[in-house]
Amino acid sequence: DYDTCFIDLVSNHNYDIKSLCNYLRGYLLPFEGLRIGEGLRLLRDYYSMADQIGRKVKKYPKYLSSMHDIISVNHKVFKTDYDEFKFSELVRGDLEFVGRKFRVVVPKCTKDIVSEGTSLNHCVGSYVERILRGDCYIFFLRCSFSDDSLVTLELSGDNLVQAKGSYNRVLLPDERNFLISYCKSKNLSFNVGVVS
Secondary structure (H helix, E strand, O other): OHHHHHHHHHHHOOOOHHHHHHHHHHHHHHHHOOOHHHHHHHHHHHHHHHHHOOOOOOOOOOOHHHHHHHHHHHHHHHHOOOOHHHHHHHOOHHHOEEOOOEEEEOOOOHHHHHHHHHHHOOOHHHHHHHHHHOOOEEEEEEEOOOOOOOEEEEEEOOEEEEEEOHHHOOOOHHHHHHHHHHHHHOOOEEOOOOOO
16 A cells, blocks of 8 residues: 555656655654655645645645645535535625735635635635534635735624634734724724634
């Protein structure tokens, strides 16, 4: 089975043999405590799932186990058939905004949320059910002239309660300042990072 994983990574996913061996022995074993066979299996699963949902990922990720778990959640959500009509009825176009440095965009379909989670390496894709139930709303902060994922936003009622960047990073000062002003302009409360 491990031979199959190795051959698959090299033959079908264009992994360089030497680099792959260095990653397995020089990084996964000492830093993540993953034996070579387990590392091969996780890496193949990680790369295959990302490929299936059309996401580009790093060939040799840090924190492979965590990245595998995140892509696994997003893959499961991607494969689930959600009520896209109901989702389209919940789209909040009133939240969109374009500023000089940043803009706020809303997802048009459930796959947009899965793509966001995969791009930023967090599990926002698992929120789709909560959105469809009306428990929360997910939307996105972008740089004004880019479509690249930057920060994922969670709205609960009229409260912005969560804002997370890549790998769940906290807001940078300019992002935070923009979102505080944005919330004021949209009559929303800014409660990101507030512990109740």
